Amino acid sequence: MWWExxxxxxxxxxxxxxxxxxxxxxxxxxxxxFVWAYPASPADPVPAARAADFARSLAVVLLEAQxxxxxxxxxxxxxxxxxxxxxxxxxxxxxTTGLTDREIVRGKAAARVLFVLAAVAAGVPxxxxxxxxxxxxxxxxxxxxxxxxxxxxxxxGIGMAAACRAADTRGALVRAYAVSAALLVPPLALLSPFAxxxxxxxxxxxxxxxxxxxxxxxxxxxxxxxxxxxxxxxxLRAVEPGAGPVPPTAYPEPPRGRPAPVVFGPPxxxxxxxxxxxxxxxxxxxxxxxxxxxFPSLDRPGQLVGAVVAAVAVALFVGGGWEVVDRxxxxxxxxxxxxxxxxxxxxxxxxxxxxxxxxxxxxxLLPLAAGVSGCVAGERLRGxxxxxxxTPLDRRRVLRSKARAHAERGLLFAGGAAGGLGAGFGxxxxxxxxxxxxxxxxxxxxxxxxxxxxxxxxxxxxVRAFRVALPAVVAAVGxxxxxxxLTGPAAPAxxxxxxxxxxxAFAAAGAVSWWRAGAELDRGGW
Numbered sequence: 001m002w003w004e005x006x007x008x009x010x011x012x013x014x015x016x017x018x019x020x021x022x023x024x025x026x027x028x029x030x031x032x033x034f035v036w037a038y039p040a041s042p043a044d045p046v047p048a049a050r051a052a053d054f055a056r057s058l059a060v061v062l063l064e065a066q067x068x069x070x071x072x073x074x075x076x077x078x079x080x081x082x083x084x085x086x087x088x089x090x091x092x093x094x095x096t097t098g099l100t101d102r103e104i105v106r107g108k109a110a111a112r113v114l115f116v117l118a119a120v121a122a123g124v125p126x127x128x129x130x131x132x133x134x135x136x137x138x139x140x141x142x143x144x145x146x147x148x149x150x151x152x153x154x155x156x157g158i159g160m161a162a163a164c165r166a167a168d169t170r171g172a173l174v175r176a177y178a179v180s181a182a183l184l185v186p187p188l189a190l191l192s193p194f195a196x197x198x199x200x201x202x203x204x205x206x207x208x209x210x211x212x213x214x215x216x217x218x219x220x221x222x223x224x225x226x227x228x229x230x231x232x233x234x235x236l237r238a239v240e241p242g243a244g245p246v247p248p249t250a251y252p253e254p255p256r257g258r259p260a261p262v263v264f265g266p267p268x269x270x271x272x273x274x275x276x277x278x279x280x281x282x283x284x285x286x287x288x289x290x291x292x293x294x295f296p297s298l299d300r301p302g303q304l305v306g307a308v309v310a311a312v313a314v315a316l317f318v319g320g321g322w323e324v325v326d327r328x329x330x331x332x333x334x335x336x337x338x339x340x341x342x343x344x345x346x347x348x349x350x351x352x353x354x355x356x357x358x359x360x361x362x363x364x365l366l367p368l369a370a371g372v373s374g375c376v377a378g379e380r381l382r383g384x385x386x387x388x389x390x391t392p393l394d395r396r397r398v399l400r401s402k403a404r405a406h407a408e409r410g411l412l413f414a415g416g417a418a419g420g421l422g423a424g425f426g427x428x429x430x431x432x433x434x435x436x437x438x439x440x441x442x443x444x445x446x447x448x449x450x451x452x453x454x455x456x457x458x459x460x461x462x463v464r465a466f467r468v469a470l471p472a473v474v475a476a477v478g479x480x481x482x483x484x485x486l487t488g489p490a491a492p493a494x495x496x497x498x499x500x501x502x503x504x505a506f507a508a509a510g511a512v513s514w515w516r517a518g519a520e521l522d523r524g525g526w
Contacts, residue, residue, distance in 0.1 A: 004081070004111035013077075017119035020471075021069050025123055028065035028184025032058055059136045060201045062127055063144030066120060067193055070151050072474055073467065074116050075176040078159030080463035081108035082236070083169040087381045087461060095237060102233040105164070109156045109229055116152045120145065143200045143214025150218025150225075155180060157228030164232040168376075169462045173370045178306050181362065193217065269369055282398050287376075287406030303500045306363065310413075313359035317420055320352030324427055350428035354484050357420025361441060362477050364413035365448050369469045371406030372452030374462035375399070376521065381461055389521075396518040399457075403449045421480055428484075429495040436499035437480060442475025443506035450513030457517045476506065 008014065036054060082105075085091040094104060124145070130136045159176045166172035199213040274288045327349070376399070379385040389395065418438050424432025448469060455468035483498040 001107035001110045004108050005114065008111065008115055014115055014118060017073070017077075017115060018083045018122040020073065021119045021123055022064065022126075024065050024069050025062050025126055028061050029058065051133050054135075055098055055102070055130045055133035056135040056140075056201070059127060059130050059140060059144075060197065062123070062130075063141070063148075063197055063200070064194055066123055066144065066148055067151060067197065070116060070120065070148050070473075071155060071180060071193070072470060073158040074112070074152050074155035075162070075180050076173055076463060076467050076470060077116065078109060078112045078156040079163040079169075079172045079176050080159075080461070080467075081112055081231075082160060083166070083172045084165035084465055086163075087169060087378075100233075101236045102230070105229055105233040105236060109160050113152050116156075117149060120148050120152070137208075139214070140200060141212075144197055146215050149158050152194050152220035153225040154221040154228075155225075157225030157232070161232040161235070162229045164235040169466075170367075170370045170374060173439045173466055174367055177366055178309075181309065193221070226407060280397075280401050282393065282401040283405055286402055287408075309359055309363060313356045313363070313416065313420075314354045314503045316356035316359070317416065320349035320356065320420075320424065323349030323352070324399075324423070350424040350426075351484070353420045353424030353427065355420075355424075357417045357422075357424060357437075357441075358477060358480055360413045360420060361417035362473075363446070364410045364417055365445065365473045365476055367410060368406055368445070369448050369452050369473050370462075370466055371409070372403050372449055373456050373459075373465035373469050375402035375406070375453060376456040377459050377462045377465045378456075386456065390475055395521045399453050399514075399517055399521065403453055407445070407449060414445070425480075425483070425495050425499065433494070433496040433499065436496045436503060437483075439503040440479055440483075440499040441476070443503040443510065444472075444479070446474045446510035447506040447513070448510075450474055450510035450517065454513040454517040454520075457521050472509075479506075 017304075036057070080090070085094060095101075099107075127141055127144075131138070131141075158179050159172075162176035162179065163172040166175055196213040196217045199211050242395065277286050379388055388398070418441050421437040421441055422434040424434075425437040451472040452465065452469035455465035456462070459465035459468065479499070479502045483495045483502070
């Protein structure tokens, strides 16, 4: 654990984690002030009668933003502890030391959790400034930080368990975030740490209920995280991660005496034929011969979580679409015309369609970010980047081919996301809102791909590149949710405006990221 802490400090991860947290708190506070003051200016002073309510609501927003940062960053941060050892082929050397498997897993996990908690501690002065305004209880702040600590331990356990079972970095990241996302999928969202903080804030029930939500729940998270770490320690020495123990028949008895000659043996199975080489050799290699040509072997829990999320998205899409069609047909009947709900009403099925689009977007963008983050960093880690750059291929074309190969996977989810978001916002805010939602999602795909490629060129390992690209995934998935919650009769902006500005910002940031990635790869990369 001590050596892991020293190594992380030398890499500058502690400063980056603190800056990420403080920037997130700043953006959350600015957004809350804008919504709270609407239609007035956020710069206007808060009335004394509402100061306590303002401080209490702002404290909850800051604590929720802090929980989002912990839940998003910790799984990848913990998975990197083992995945990087596998990628560098140093795990075998580590296993030859006198440390036990549990000491290795627990030491690495403890170092990662301490780094996350050190970053969380940077937000304590910010939230403490709200105490003089009144209305903010010390117990609320203590519960918020207890939930952050419990979430960090649980997320670290999820990340370590995924890394010990997955065969590569991409498989570990996808599985870790698939399991973490299960906490936010209905009906488990009511049992998530975000919901527990709201239960503590509302103050309903007895003090025992609030104590159980604010302090008992983190203890349960820590227990589950400890169980996951013990399971990860058992999987650390697996010959093929995810395959389980080796069967005894894998080691047959040695032959005795002179073996009999085999004249007619069984035919050797030939590998399946591959398509002929195309004009783009990099694209062909990534599709059919690269390490990422096959989806990483996830174990059954990871597959189950992905299947559950996809099933929920399909159910929401079918239910919302049926309600929209049903109400549209009823509106054509003169007897039912008076009951027709105008476009923009949440009861018209738009909410279900948007929720389905958001889930499908997450299922598409998360593997995309994990794939493009390793397109160059993975070559560098395997020692094959220099031979690739020595070819006469244009380097920007190499980046485009690698990103295209990863973008082609999961297009069904991309189509579902575009259809759900476009139809949902179209029912809610009109044709322009639906078109803006589709444009925002398409620009978000470009942003994730550009940020992932740029981070892959700049980073020494795929895990570090993925951590840089992960905020782009959060932004692309979170903007539709934000636009939906900010719409309505008294909303500060219409959905078409929010989504249109988001699409423009995503497109500009994605273009800059692509340009920077090509320019830096021309200079030799990191």
